[in-house]
Amino acid sequence: MNKSTETKKTRCAEIKRKTAETQISVKLTLDGEGICDIATGIGFLDHMLTLLAKHSFMDLTVKAKGDLEVDSHHTVEDIGIVLGEALREALGDKAGIHRYGNCFIPMDETLAQACLDFSGRPFLVFGAEIPKIKLGNYDTEMTEEFFRAVAMHCGLTLHIRVLYGSNVHHIIEAIFKAFARAVAQAAAVDPRVKGVMSSKGVL
Known part of the structure; x- marks a missing residue:
C-alpha cells in the first residue's frame, strides 16, 4: 500500500456537538464520491449541503436538531462550526495536500468565486451582498455566518465574493459550489x- 492510499483511507472525521440550542452531528470522508445524507430541518440548507458534498467529492452526513421555532441562526451557525471542525480533523497534519484552492462558478446570471488556503490561520473575507430574505425557513443573512463558522473552526483562510448576480437562490448556490470545488482542489493529495x-x- 503506498503512502497516497494510506492517506486517503484515513481522511475522515465524525464530530458531534450538543448545546441547549442545537444538537449537531457531522461525518465526512474527504476522498469520497459525493454521497450525502443531510437532514437539518432547513430545506434550503439541506440543498446547499447536498451540493457541497456533490461538488467537493466528499461523502457527507449531517444531522441537526435546533431551535427553529426561534429562527435558523443557531442551527446554521452550529452546523458551520461542526463542519469546520470535521474538515480540520479529516485533513490531519495536511501532509501531501495542495493547500490552496480557487474556483469561479457561473450560475445563470450569477458569478461567484471562492479562494481558500488551509493555512491554519482562520480568516473570512465575504464580498457578497445578499438581500436579507427567507428562502423557506432559511435566513439568507446566515450564509456569511455559516462560512465564518467553517473558516474559524477549520483554521481556514477563506475569501468569497460575488462578482454579479440578482437571483438570491443562484447567488448562494454559486457560493456553495465554488467553495466545494475550491475545497476539493486544496485538499487533493499530490505525490509531488x-x-x-x-x-x-x-x-
Missing part, C-alpha cells in the same frame, strides 16, 4: 508534495 506545502514545515 513532500510533507506540507509550506517553507515553515507546518500548517
